Amino acid sequence: MMFSRLAVASITKRQFSHTVSNATKIAVLGAAGGIGQPLSLLLKLNPFVSDLALYDIHGAPGVGADLCHIDTKSTVKGYLSEYDGLQKTLDGAEVVVIPAGVPRKPGMTRDDLFKTNASIVRDLAKAAAQHCPTAHILVISNPVNSTVPIVAEVFKKFKVYDPKKLFGVTTLDLVRARRFVSELRESDPASEELIVIGGHSGHNFEGQELDNLCKRVQFGGDEVVRAKGGAGSATLSMAHAAAQMTNSLLEAMSGKSGVVQCSFVQSDLYPECAFFSSQVELGQDGVEKVRDIGKINEYEENMLKVCRAELAKNIEKGKTWIAANWE
Numbered sequence: 316m317m318f319s320r321l322a323v324a325s326i327t328k329r330q331f332s333h334t335v336s337n338a339t340k341i342a343v344l345g346a347a348g349g350i351g352q353p354l355s356l357l358l359k360l361n362p363f364v365s366d367l368a369l370y371d372i373h374g375a376p377g378v379g380a381d382l383c384h385i386d387t388k389s390t391v392k393g394y395l396s397e398y399d400g401l402q403k404t405l406d407g408a409e410v411v412v413i414p415a416g417v418p419r420k421p422g423m424t425r426d427d428l429f430k431t432n433a434s435i436v437r438d439l440a441k442a443a444a445q446h447c448p449t450a451h452i453l454v455i456s457n458p459v460n461s462t463v464p465i466v467a468e469v470f471k472k473f474k475v476y477d478p479k480k481l482f483g484v485t486t487l488d489l490v491r492a493r494r495f496v497s498e499l500r501e502s503d504p505a506s507e508e509l510i511v512i513g514g515h516s517g518h519n520f521e522g523q524e525l526d527n528l529c530k531r532v533q534f535g536g537d538e539v540v541r542a543k544g545g546a547g548s549a550t551l552s553m554a555h556a557a558a559q560m561t562n563s564l565l566e567a568m569s570g571k572s573g574v575v576q577c578s579f580v581q582s583d584l585y586p587e588c589a590f591f592s593s594q595v596e597l598g599q600d601g602v603e604k605v606r607d608i609g610k611i612n613e614y615e616e617n618m619l620k621v622c623r624a625e626l627a628k629n630i631e632k633g634k635t636w637i638a639a640n641w642e
């Protein structure tokens with residue numbers, strides 16, 4: 316559900332590092348899709364990336380051929396499943412970003428995608444656990460609240476699970492919150508340093524205006540699904556958001572300190588939710604610290620209560636499904 320993905324959405328000022336030290340291979344699985352293509356473009360422009368490996372069940376070689384003409388230093392190659400394409404994509408990858416799967420049509424919930432996307436994510440996670448077991452995994456495929464627990468269980472089964480390296484990408488909620496808040500404040504979104512808990516920004520919004528803002532962030536996805544009229548969900552803003560999240564991780568991996576992002580990670584914050592989206596301090600090996608939520612008001616408490624109950628069910632759904640559907 317939407318709210319659980321943005322229960323604690325924090326927005327911090329992001330700086331693009333100019334010290335590029337690491338050679339990093341990144342794999343994008345689902346690279347020929349609506350998100351995959353613009354995301355791959357943005358990653359091609361990222362100076363931390365040395366090799367970009369693109370995988371899809373169709374179209375990835377063409378996307379790779381197109382992107383590899385761009386005059387940045389990274390190499391790009393696109394693979395299909397034939398000729399061990401998935402294995403070649405994943406071999407040596409330090410970061411794997413997964414936007415593979417079907418998007419919503421109007422009238423559907425994210426949970427409606429579960430029956431199709433659960434098995435897609437499971438199979439890709441199995442391949443990653445075998446071919447790049449120490450990679451950081453960034454899951455975009457919906458429903459994120461359930462697909463992330465599926466990846467965790469797969470990695471556990473292969474005895475390679477490192478909770479510090481598994482992320483559900485919830486950055487789009489932050490991107491939207493910054494944009495929507497800046498519209499109301501007539502400010503530059505880049506200058507908005509917000510901590511948003513349950514949609515409450517703590518920046519002078521109250522009453523109806525606060526309700527509207529929370530709802531717009533919570534249901535921003537529906538806004539796009541409706542506007543696209545059956546042609547899918549957010550792709551360009553999502554690609555931007557995923558590129559931001561990936562860049563933060565790459566900055567932290569390269570040794571930069573003080574990198575903080577909001578992500579859906581394994582968490583001890585609430586006992587019923589093994590995973591929770593909140594502010595996370597990133598380091599060279601992934602999650603260094605899940606930050607406390609801090610003080611929240613009654614309005615936020617109430618939203619958080621609803622979120623926790625729903626999120627616990629979403630997580631359990633992923634775990635129960637994978638326990639019964641290993642193949």
Ligand SMILES: NC(=O)C1=CN([C@@H]2O[C@H](COP(=O)(O)OP(=O)(O)OC[C@H]3O[C@@H](n4cnc5c(N)ncnc54)[C@H](O)[C@@H]3O)[C@@H](O)[C@H]2O)C=CC1
Pocket residue numbers: 344345346347348349350351370371372373414415416417418419428432435439454455456457458459484485486487488547548549550553
């Ligand atoms: N986390 C978030 O905030 C967001 C998540 N999403 C989710 O991202 C997913 C992708 O969305 P779009 O790119 O718009 O969909 P799309 O349909 O345009 O692209 C998905 C791609 O995945 C590929 N694919 C399918 N099965 C595959 C497999 N087994 N291995 C490799 N590739 C495979 C397809 O061939 C296609 O190219 C959806 O589940 C959507 O709901 C979308 C927006 C925001």
Ligand SMILES: O=C([O-])CC(=O)C(=O)O
Pocket residue numbers: 418419425457487535536537539540548549
């Ligand atoms: O709404 C959707 O189906 C896609 C998504 O997660 C978003 O745009 O936040």
